Amino acid sequence: MIQDNRAEVRRVLLITLLLNIVVMILKALVGWTTGSLSLQADALHSFTDGANNVLGLVTNRLSSPEPDRDHPYGHQKYEAIGALGIAAFLGIACFEILTSAIERIITGIKEVRITSTELWVLLIVLGINIFVAFYERSVGRRLGSRILIADASHTMSDIWVTITVLVGLVGIWQAQIWELPQLLWLDVILAFPVAFLVFRSAWKVLTDNLPWLVDHMAIAPESIHYIVTQVPGVINCHAIASRGVIGRQVFIEMHLIVDVKDVETAHEITEAVERELEKKFAPVRVLIHVEPPDYRYDAISF
Structure with a gap:
């Protein structure tokens, strides 16, 4: 029997879209006020989270499992196409992070100022990301939704990115207290593992969805x-x-x-x-x- 879970998938995407917008705004504000490159890159990563939700809502409208005259096998592959769009967004984010980090290495380090209040804001952001990732993944697995599982994978990478950036900013915060300017390089250095985590997430989404699009064997x-x-x-x-x-x-x-x-x-x-x-x-x-x-x-x- 054909199952149409698009209404529930759409509800989950709307909830996570609102939460991702909050996360993106908070990261962008803190990144702009502190001048942190790694946090600005993380905000860009979070922007793709919101874009992915919008993309998911669009494909959700198109991916009906019910067949029609022109699509006798249904329309579910639209979800896999949407997931590949997520991989493309992640690839763009990875490229932007790397070019910004290399540019800062060439032009020289810039001062990053961080306070305990801003660190607490980032901890709240981390908590929101964790909730979104586990919520999307649990519902996605229950419904068998490729777009929710792919988006949860993206958000999961965002969690590790935020943790990495947070560790670096804590080091910079201590550098201000201990007067160790060498630790300011942490901000640029951590941009590279952030880019790697973003790329890894893009690769996983790609490999998870290509078999569905190219009619790979489903059952031995x-x-x-x-x-x-x-x-x-x-x-x-x-x-x-x-x-x-x-x-x-x-x-x-x-x-x-x-x-x-x-x-x-x-x-x-x-x-x-x-x-x-x-x-x-x-x-x-x-x-x-x-x-x-x-x-x-x-x-x-x-």
């Missing part, structure tokens, strides 16, 4: 063969193909050799096969080509 044919051949009346099955994402939507095709002569009984066997596959891999759409018991073909590999 051996697993399908084992389940199907347990159904009474089935002699063998071959030409097994599957695509999609388990828990989201899976499409299975196969040729089925049945030990019956009449069409009605063969139909009952195919329905039993569909029920077993639905029980294991739901939601699933199965296309079965029935063949007689004496059928022989060289391509049968089981």
Whole structure:
């Protein structure tokens, strides 16, 4: 059975969009007042969080699982396309962080001024990021939403970025107290691991969603063969193909050799096969080509 969870996905995206806007504003304000490059880069990263939510809302409107005349297999791949958009945003953010850090190394270090109040603000921001990441990931896994899981991955990287930046700013804060100007380089140095974490997040989103777009095998044919051949009346099955994402939507095709002569009984066997596959891999759409018991073909590999 086709499941349409777009309304709940849309509600989650709206909540996280509002929280990400708050996070972005707070980071940008603190980054601007302190002159911290790593925090400004982190604010840019958070801007992509908000942009991702907007992108997710757009693709959510388009990604109906219900088929129509022009899209007989549904529209769910729009979610995967949206997730690839997230990867693109992350790649841009990584490039901007690296160029800013290299430029500051060339032009020279700039003074960064930080207070305990600003550090407390960043701790609040960190708490919001943690809530958003775990909230999106739990709902995304429950609904099988690629866009929520991808966005949660992005936000999870934002948590580590914020922790890294916060550690560096604490060091700079202590440098002001101890009068150690060498520690001011922490701000520029930490921009590089921030860029690496952003790139790593982009790569994970990319590798998670490309298989869905290029119709990578969803289920090993051996697993399908084992389940199907347990159904009474089935002699063998071959030409097994599957695509999609388990828990989201899976499409299975196969040729089925049945030990019956009449069409009605063969139909009952195919329905039993569909029920077993639905029980294991739901939601699933199965296309079965029935063949007689004496059928022989060289391509049968089981």
